[in-house]
Amino acid sequence: MKSSPVTVQRLTLGKPQPWLLGRLAEIDGGNVEPFCCADVRMTSSPIPVGHxxxxxxxxxxxxxxxxxxxxxxxxxxxxxxxxxxxxxxxxxxxxxxxxxxxxxxxxxxxxxxxxxxxxxxxxxxxxxxxxxxxxxxxxxxxxxxxxxxxxxxxxxxxxxxxxxx
Structure with a gap:
């Protein structure tokens, strides 16, 4: 199943959210690198992450x-x-x-x-x-x-x- 791209943004504080990492793994076919000491969240930002x-x-x-x-x-x-x-x-x-x-x-x-x-x-x-x-x-x-x-x-x-x- 092909899904639309997801933008992930790192935050400086917070605990890892395993449920979100699991969902990202489903979307990305299992290619999710671990986030060390960072929380992640979905965002609709049109600015590509890393730009x-x-x-x-x-x-x-x-x-x-x-x-x-x-x-x-x-x-x-x-x-x-x-x-x-x-x-x-x-x-x-x-x-x-x-x-x-x-x-x-x-x-x-x-x-x-x-x-x-x-x-x-x-x-x-x-x-x-x-x-x-x-x-x-x-x-x-x-x-x-x-x-x-x-x-x-x-x-x-x-x-x-x-x-x-």
């Missing part, structure tokens, strides 16, 4: 990065424009200065930071729609400068782009 990736500004640009967009309000220290190899710098989509300073990359404030930043992003639909359009057509790399790869604005932004597409 939005995150990369630190200090990592070298690669041909597979597609459109590279800096999503921080401040330019990364010590990174030249040539080395950054950016296609765009979307300062306005970054968290407000007040929110960024309040968060201070403190993991204890992560949940509240996500809530507040999502609220800020609700007023930036034009920029979000622009990134979504690019991601529907090909790879988009959201470039950020934070040291913490799990607790930063680009993580929240990627989730919003997929969730509300």
């Amino acid at each position: 939005i990736q995150l990369k630190r500004a200090y990592e070298p640009a690669e041909p597979g990065d597609g459109v590279r967009i800096l999503v921080d309000r401040l330019w990364p220290r010590g990174v030249s424009k040539a080395k950054a190899a950016l296609d765009d710098w979307m300062k306005d989509i970054a968290p407000s200065t007040e929110l960024r300073q309040w968060f201070g990359h403190d993991p204890a404030r992560w949940a509240e930071f996500q809530r507040r930043y999502r609220a800020e992003l609700r007023g930036r639909t034009e920029a979000l729609d622009r990134i979504r359009a690019l991601a529907r057509d090909g790879m988009v790399t959201l470039v950020y400068s934070a040291h913490d790869e799990r607790h930063n604005d680009a993580v929240v932004l990627r989730n919003v782009l997929y969730d509300e597409a």
Whole structure:
């Protein structure tokens, strides 16, 4: 039985859902790789999974990065424009200065930071729609400068782009 393609999105928190993995195995003919410490859910997002990736500004640009967009309000220290190899710098989509300073990359404030930043992003639909359009057509790399790869604005932004597409 041939089924329509299913888009699977990884979430950063949660327990594995065996019932969903079993259903995915049925749909995909048994070809489901295990998800380590991640929850999965079905989504109707027209943005193909994997078309939005995150990369630190200090990592070298690669041909597979597609459109590279800096999503921080401040330019990364010590990174030249040539080395950054950016296609765009979307300062306005970054968290407000007040929110960024309040968060201070403190993991204890992560949940509240996500809530507040999502609220800020609700007023930036034009920029979000622009990134979504690019991601529907090909790879988009959201470039950020934070040291913490799990607790930063680009993580929240990627989730919003997929969730509300």
